[in-house]
Amino acid sequence: MSFAFAGMYWFLIYGILLGSTAADAHSEAQTLRTGQTIIYFILLFVWGLDYFREQKRLHVIINLASAKSLPPDRITRTDVEDRLHLFSVFTPMTGSRFAWVVPCVNIVGLSVSTVLIFLQWLKGVQFLLR
Numbered sequence: 001m002s003f004a005f006a007g008m009y010w011f012l013i014y015g016i017l018l019g020s021t022a023a024d025a026h027s028e029a030q031t032l033r034t035g036q037t038i039i040y041f042i043l044l045f046v047w048g049l050d051y052f053r054e055q056k057r058l059h060v061i062i063n064l065a066s067a068k069s070l071p072p073d074r075i076t077r078t079d080v081e082d083r084l085h086l087f088s089v090f091t092p093m094t095g096s097r098f099a100w101v102v103p104c105v106n107i108v109g110l111s112v113s114t115v116l117i118f119l120q121w122l123k124g125v126q127f128l129l130r
Helices: 002-019 025-068 077-087 101-129
Strands: none
Touching: 002 025, 002 101, 025 077, 025 101
């Protein structure tokens, strides 16, 4: 959802450029575009981290399925009990002391990006209302 709202913001930026005759529209659009950089950096970091973990999860499931001669969709939670930390996104699934690291990164990253996206939209709407 964060990627969608960040992406839809570009319609607002280009709408400002196309629909405005104000002299400061181009500089304002440049300012609005610049604010998108950090949002995409955070979102791509969170997505990249999850993609890397997804590869590990699939590797574990495929190896277990091969070892048990089962299709991958027949692997259960009990089969991956020693690797549950790979399956946590927002809440830890194991009791290890590092179990909260990835969920915290996800929660903080998505929260910060959501706030920044909201602030970007607010800036754009304020420009339109001037």
